[in-house]
Amino acid sequence: MKILVAVKRVVDHNVRIRVRPDGSGVETAGVRMSMNPFCKHAVEAAVQLAEAGGDAEIVVVSVGPKPATDVILTALAMGAQRGVLIQTEAELETLAIAKLLAKVVAEEQPDLVLLGKQAVDDDSNHVGQMLAALLDWPQATFASAITRTAEGLEVTREVDWGRVTVALPLPAVVTADLRLNTPRNAALPMVMKARSKPLAVRPVEDFGVDLTPRLRIEAISPPSERAAGRTLGSVGELARVIADDVADLEAL
Amino acid sequence: MTVLVLAEHDLGTLSPSTARLVGAVAALGPVDLLVLGEGVDQVALDGARLAGVARVLVGQGGDLAAGLPDSTVAVLAGLAPNYSYILASAGATGRDVMPRLAAKLDLMPITDVVAIGGANRFVRPIYAGNALQTVVSDQLRHLLTLRPSAFRPAALGEAAPIEPLAHAPVASVARIIAAHRTPSDSPDLSTAQIVVGGGVSVGSAEGFKLIEQLGKALGAAVGATRAAVDAGYAPNDWQVGQTGKIIAPDLYIAVGISGALQHLAGIQGAKRIVAINSDPEAPLVKLADAVLIGDLFAIVPQLIAELDRLGVRR
Ligand SMILES: Cc1cc2nc3c(=O)[nH]c(=O)nc-3n(C[C@H](O)[C@H](O)[C@H](O)COP(=O)(O)OP(=O)(O)OC[C@H]3O[C@@H](n4cnc5c(N)ncnc54)[C@H](O)[C@@H]3O)c2cc1C
Ligand SMILES: Nc1ncnc2c1ncn2[C@@H]1O[C@H](COP(=O)(O)O)[C@@H](O)[C@H]1O
Numbered sequence: 290m291k292i293l294v295a296v297k298r299v300v301d302h303n304v305r306i307r308v309r310p311d312g313s314g315v316e317t318a319g320v321r322m323s324m325n326p327f328c329k330h331a332v333e334a335a336v337q338l339a340e341a342g343g344d345a346e347i348v349v350v351s352v353g354p355k356p357a358t359d360v361i362l363t364a365l366a367m368g369a370q371r372g373v374l375i376q377t378e379a380e381l382e383t384l385a386i387a388k389l390l391a392k393v394v395a396e397e398q399p400d401l402v403l404l405g406k407q408a409v410d411d412d413s414n415h416v417g418q419m420l421a422a423l424l425d426w427p428q429a430t431f432a433s434a435i436t437r438t439a440e441g442l443e444v445t446r447e448v449d450w451g452r453v454t455v456a457l458p459l460p461a462v463v464t465a466d467l468r469l470n471t472p473r474n475a476a477l478p479m480v481m482k483a484r485s486k487p488l489a490v491r492p493v494e495d496f497g498v499d500l501t502p503r504l505r506i507e508a509i510s511p512p513s514e515r516a517a518g519r520t521l522g523s524v525g526e527l528a529r530v531i532a533d534d535v536a537d538l539e540a541l
Numbered sequence: 542m543t544v545l546v547l548a549e550h551d552l553g554t555l556s557p558s559t560a561r562l563v564g565a566v567a568a569l570g571p572v573d574l575l576v577l578g579e580g581v582d583q584v585a586l587d588g589a590r591l592a593g594v595a596r597v598l599v600g601q602g603g604d605l606a607a608g609l610p611d612s613t614v615a616v617l618a619g620l621a622p623n624y625s626y627i628l629a630s631a632g633a634t635g636r637d638v639m640p641r642l643a644a645k646l647d648l649m650p651i652t653d654v655v656a657i658g659g660a661n662r663f664v665r666p667i668y669a670g671n672a673l674q675t676v677v678s679d680q681l682r683h684l685l686t687l688r689p690s691a692f693r694p695a696a697l698g699e700a701a702p703i704e705p706l707a708h709a710p711v712a713s714v715a716r717i718i719a720a721h722r723t724p725s726d727s728p729d730l731s732t733a734q735i736v737v738g739g740g741v742s743v744g745s746a747e748g749f750k751l752i753e754q755l756g757k758a759l760g761a762a763v764g765a766t767r768a769a770v771d772a773g774y775a776p777n778d779w780q781v782g783q784t785g786k787i788i789a790p791d792l793y794i795a796v797g798i799s800g801a802l803q804h805l806a807g808i809q810g811a812k813r814i815v816a817i818n819s820d821p822e823a824p825l826v827k828l829a830d831a832v833l834i835g836d837l838f839a840i841v842p843q844l845i846a847e848l849d850r851l852g853v854r855r
Contacts, residue, residue: 300668302802302803303802305671305802306668306671306672308671308672315667315668315672382649383640383649384643384644384647384648384649387644406784407784409668409669409783410667410668411667412653412666412667412668412669412783413640413652414636414640414652414653415640415643415650415652416640417640418610418636418637418638418639418640418641418644419640419641419643419644420644421610421641422614422640422641422642422643422644422645423644427611427713427714427715428610428611428637428641429715430610430636430637431633431636431637433777443718445719446633447633447777447778448633448634448778449551449632449633449634449731449778449786450551450722450723450725450778451720451721451722451723451776451777451778452720452721452777453717453719453720453721454717454718454719454720455609455715455716455717455718456715456716456717456718457714457715458714458715466784467767467771467784468770468771468777502649503648503649503678503679503680504649504651504676504677504678504680505676505677505678505679506674506675506676507662507675507676507677508674508675509667509672509673509674509675510672510673510675511671511672511673512666512670512671512672512673512809515814515828517827517828518814518828518829518830518831518832519830519831519832520821520831520832520833520834521831521832521833523833524833524840524843524844524847525847526833527815527817527831527833527840527844527847528844528847528848528850528851528853529851530815530831531759531792531794531815531844531848531853532848532851532853534791534792534813534815535735535759535792535853535855537791538734538735538791538792539855
């Protein structure tokens with residue numbers, strides 16, 4: 290089986306971001322960047338499928354600026370064999386990313402594409418579903434378990450009322466949720482080894498995809514702040530505060 | 542400018558989110574409400590009574606009942622040419638379906654919308670709600686998912702006509718082989734007026750019974766942090782936050798929850814927040830409207846008794 294995993298470099302999820310005062314965007318200069326957490330789960334899932342199935346090739350791909358090779362190296366250290374960076378300085382829309390990934394799928398012909406369910410910077414939750422549409426492949430989003438079967442895959446998905454398990458033929462697109470697995474921390478020898486694995490850097494222009502944005506970002510603003518409230522002295526006081534709130538609700 | 546809203550329903554009941562979606566977009570044009578699935582007669586009837594709905598279209602048969610994304614998208618793509626706006630709730634179904642439809646139609650969707658500023662201007666949170674993005678689209682058609690909690694529900698009005706939808710038979714290549722439904726007798730979390738949330742410090746599934754008990758006393762929905770869900774103390778569909786459900790209750794009572802960035806992402810719309818926590822420095826304590834510092838295992842049972850004594854019951 291051949292698995293393609295898409296990984297994105299984002300502002301580290303522990304960083305408290307700052308909106309630029311002029312409303313032009315979020316400050317990313319000098320901010321710690323790392324692999325999108327959901328993508329880590331996708332890489333781990335690929336490695337586990339490879340370990341369970343004996344023979345699998347894992348290719349990782351990222352679309353982004355040159356430093357995005359760092360997140361590809363992280364994936365290579367976790368166990369992927371080969372990396373591709375589609376290099377661009379532009380912040381592309383999710384549809385453009387999906388189109389680029391579809392081109393990579395056409396070249397690589399994987400049986401399965403694994404992605405994170407969402408990128409924690411734009412919080413879009415689009416690319417996997419878009420890629421599945423462009424390829425006309427089945428999709429299973431928000432996966433919390435993946436098993437290989439004779440016919441394809443069984444994927445358990447987290448949905449609004451619980452969990453649902455779907456059977457999919459391959460090829461397919463699966464997006465990873467956080468409960469899918471616990472991503473490994475690559476040991477130092479693996480990190481060293483990753484540096485000698487093939488990593489192709491290719492300019493975005495090579496793919497012949499129209500990257501013109503469809504949307505205009507008019508402004509980026511900070512959310513309204515909450516003011517600190519008051520500290521209560523007793524459970525009785527707490528109960529009265531809650532009772533008052535409930536009375537206000539009933540009055541509506 | 543006509544609008545197509547994909548109705549959200551479960552177990553033959555229209556979800557409260559649909560009224561909010563209709564309420565949010567009724568000003569943009571007459572709304573056709575699309576109901577897909579089997580056993581949806583009551584859903585269609587209830588949808589028909591929402592003010593702003595011009596027609597209810599009911600699509601049945603084939604694989605539609607399973608709600609698999611390829612078949613849902615096939616139906617939506619067939620209808621798309623007739624509409625300027627196509628929208629769904631930003632829940633598991635809408636998130637699964639809308640980007641797939643968008644790519645099929647070569648459009649950029651705008652998802653998780655929390656405010657609509659005119660015909661083509663939408664506001665959506667990014668970075669776990671730590672920034673708000675105002676997006677303008679000049680595309681021919683707008684494909685949206687909306688966070689229902691950010692909008693007021695449509696009122697009830699005259700019943701709109703219900704029409705069966707003629708569509709080509711749709712079949713999905715995927716198949717549902719198992720489903721696990723979290724049993725629940727509490728209100729819908731995403732639209733509840735009061736939510737009681739528990740963190741990992743609740744300590745066990747048994748301990749969560751205490752949170753549920755407090756919820757019950759207040760007629761509240763119950764939520765949980767990712768840490769509590771990961772630990773197996775609460776089911777996955779209770780998770781509130783960046784990765785879970787987005788809530789905007791009038792009152793959120795957070796019990797033993799630190800208030801990590803990703804949890805706060807789910808509760809920004811809460812009107813009032815009450816926190817019970819042993820740590821006065823917890824981020825959630827810093828932004829709650831009212832705080833009681835102490836041990837939740839001591840406080841919550843007393844609180845339930847005290848609320849009962851005060852005659853609070855919903
Ligand atoms: C990509 C990503 C997405 C995430 N998405 C989500 C999400 O959607 N939702 C979410 O919730 N989290 C999410 N998280 C996890 C999040 O970062 C936190 O780890 C999580 O919210 C912490 O949960 P908690 O408050 O239960 O636990 P902790 O942070 O461990 O806090 C426990 C709190 O309980 C208090 N406490 C302990 N004992 C008692 C006691 N006896 N009485 C009273 N108080 C007590 C402590 O003071 C502390 O404040 C995500 C993380 C990542 C990386
Ligand atoms: N620039 C990118 N390069 C590679 N993969 C990406 C990129 N952007 C998004 N993805 C993939 O798509 C998933 C969902 O991202 P999004 O739709 O942007 O929330 C991510 O977890 C990645 O797996």
